[in-house]
Amino acid sequence: MLEGTETVPGTPGSGAGSGAKGSAPDACPIVRLGKCFGTVPKPSDPTPAAQPITLRDIASFRPAAGVQHMEPNGWVVAGLDANIYAVVGQRLVDGALLGRPATVRFTPVGYRWNYGDGTAAVRSTQGATWASQGLRDFDPTPTSHVYADEGEYVIRLSIDFRAEYRFGSSGFVPITGTVTVPANELYVTVTGAKTVLVEHDCSANPSGPGC
Structure with a gap:
């Protein structure tokens, strides 16, 4: 048995009918004997970037005051x-x-x-x-x-x-x-502070003048 790939005029991917040139996003990936095999996967939505945590997000967390x-x-x-x-x-x-x-x-x-x-x-x-x-x-x-x-x-x-x-x-x-x-x-x-004269150091002579 002879197997091969055939594109039927006017079918998706042939460049006819839709007027698109080359492969269209919804073109059939495999065509055999005029029949389409498989589907074209749709591009997935990009995963949104993680948002940074801000001071507002941690408003319920409070450090103890110094x-x-x-x-x-x-x-x-x-x-x-x-x-x-x-x-x-x-x-x-x-x-x-x-x-x-x-x-x-x-x-x-x-x-x-x-x-x-x-x-x-x-x-x-x-x-x-x-x-x-x-x-x-x-x-x-x-x-x-x-x-x-x-x-x-x-x-x-x-x-x-x-x-x-x-x-x-x-x-x-x-x-x-x-x-x-x-x-x-x-x-x-x-x-204010007042300066007084003392006789000897007050630790040595606690009863001295000014102590």
Whole structure:
């Protein structure tokens, strides 16, 4: 038996009838003895690109607020450094993200201090106590502040967190932008300092004048 491929005039793929040249998208892939065998697969729709996670998507995830402290506690001498610092660390928050279990990691990256005297500062460090830095009381630190005038002030701090997310045990993926969370407020009294003369060091002679 002789087998072959035959194109019938006027059938799809012959270039006649439809006026199309070459292969049309709906042309028969195999024609034998005037009969069509097989079908032409339609191109599949492209898979839409995954949308990046944004800060809006993680609105239900919130890091715990940091806590700010100061030395001396609650009072300051005008013209001398007050050491103000924050206690905060990296936070892991679990929840549902786009309907899937996820973990969001928050890392503190910036500290916005408002000292209540008309001045403010943005620091990249949270600071630490004088003792932990090997400093004496009233020494300047990377986060200290000097009040020029006596009075009552309120110190406010807001902390910027960088956010990352992950699904399951996959690696963390960064999210563009930062989340800002306010810390506690500190109320401080700024007073003047008086210099007095003492007889010997007060630790050696506690009953001496001025001690």
